[in-house]
Each structure stands twice: as structure tokens, then as C-alpha cells.
Amino acid sequence: MPELPEVETIRRDLDKEIAGKKIKSVEVTGARSTRRHEDLKTFIDPLVGRTVKGVDRRGKYMVVKLDGPDVLIIHLGMSGQLLRAPSVRTEMPKHTHVVINFTQGGQLRFIDPRTFGEMFVTTLDVIEEQVPELAHLGIDALSAPVTWKNFGGLLTLRSAKLKTALMDQRVLAGIGNIYSDEILFHSGLRFDRSTDSLKPEDVRRLYRSTVEVLQEALRLRGSSLADAQYVDLFGKPGGYQAEHQVYARDGLPCRRCRQTITKEKFTGRTTYFCPACQI
């Protein structure tokens, strides 16, 4: 579900909400969410008694820093939610798999119907060998020091279709199915263009579109779709879905040229585009 704007929205809220809080206890009711830990003690014990220092993000992974050697990694998968509950009495939603209780009161709950998301504890120095998918992430699509030249260098490192390259977490970290389509529309480029067909001005446009789309989506606190799966830490939906130009708009007129938005399967993912605006 969540891509970079959604994960970053949650990360910022989480950082404000739980930094300085001390973990009193941890309840795991859905062991699939902690599947990297064969023994639940190795998940729970390093957390209990620790104080949260802050929350970082690497691509779609959140990194909860603690006052010890360990970090708590959270990935939301397709349907994961993190919800702050002010009191233990707040009704527990269905599919709540992990609950973290703080000594100051309140809870952090991990809810995930499809269970593709996960939480695990590790230390930063062993991430390289233990969590290669995290270690091999490309540059963060929202990180400030990215220039259009190194963006282009990374993107065209290997020959691939544009959408595949944009969604490749080892190239650029954070972009998924919604934002790749929105970014490609914004740049006027088709999803199936080859990276090596790009002229420098195309790379520059794609770079600008990536930054602009993601920053605007972040400003509006992400995209919540009809199923309202994505909500922020306080259960509120985002607002960027109202700005979508192509995603889930098949059959509707393009907001720019009035041509009908087309839907097509591409490497297993539904892809939306304007056949007139994107070349």
C-alpha cells in the first residue's frame, strides 16, 4: 500500500509522537508479522525497557532508533497500518498483530490484514549481511542532495523500461505503483520507454517530475484510495488521491488533453497512462 509519501508522513508523525517514550511491554498476537524472529523473545526482549530516540526512514522501511544497540525496523507491505492509541481502552481493530505499550501510557499498534508487512529487531552494523534488501536500497527518492545528473546516472545504469527502473528499489528507493504512473504522466513519458532512449532533457524532466510529484504528495500527506487502507498515525486519510492524474482513472478523460486514460498490465502491475500526453 504505502509508498514513500505515505511512509514519510507516518515517519514524521511517529518521530514526534514516540521519541522520548519508554517501551513498557510488547504484545505479539500475529506471529507472521515478526516472521524473521523464530523465537519471539528475540523480538520482544531487546525492545522492553528501551527509550525511543527517533524514527528514520530508508526507502519504504522505517527505522525506530532506541537507546541501546538495537533498532526496530517496520515495513508496511501492502496493507500495514501504524496507529497511535491514546489509551488501552480504545477498541482494538481487527488484524492487530503487534502492540507496543509505553510507560507514559498509550500504545502503538501494528495492523495488517494481508500480513505482507513486518517488524523486526536488528542492529545497524549487521544490516549489511542480515538484511540485504535494506542494505541494497538505492538513493532515497526524496533526499535533498540528489542532482538530476546522478539521478540520470542511476536510472540509466542498466537498460530497462522506465516504469521498471523507477520502481526498482535498488535504483531509487520509495517509488511504487501509484507514484511511478503519476511521475511518468507528469514527465510526459510512457512507462514502456527504454531508459537508454532518454535524451538529457528527458532525464531532467523525469527528475523534476519525481521530485515535484513526491513532494506534493507528501505535502498532502499521501494517497488514500477507496478502500481507505492507508491512513496516518491518527487514522486520518491523505489528500493526494484528489490530485491523481492517471492512477485508477481508466476510462476517464485526461485532465490535460481529454483523451481517455488507458489501463494496461505491465510486468504484473496495472499501469495507467494517457496515450496522447505520454510518448
Add this chain to the structure above:
DNA sequence: ACGCCCGCCTGTAAGC
């Protein structure tokens, strides 16, 4: 060696 497809899950909506 690389690209593609499947499977992992549950919920929902469309189709018959």
C-alpha cells in the same frame, strides 16, 4: 545474468 511471474495473505467488488 537478467527479466518476468508467482506466491505470499485477506478483503472487497465485479461478474455470472
Add this chain to the structure above:
DNA sequence: TGCTTACAGGCGGGCG
């Protein structure tokens, strides 16, 4: 109305 099917924000493994 009810059963069946397809599909959904991600990602790793295995296959060709």
C-alpha cells in the same frame, strides 16, 4: 441473492 473470480499501495524466490 450467492457463488466464483479477479484484483489490490510490495517484494523475494525461482524459473526460463
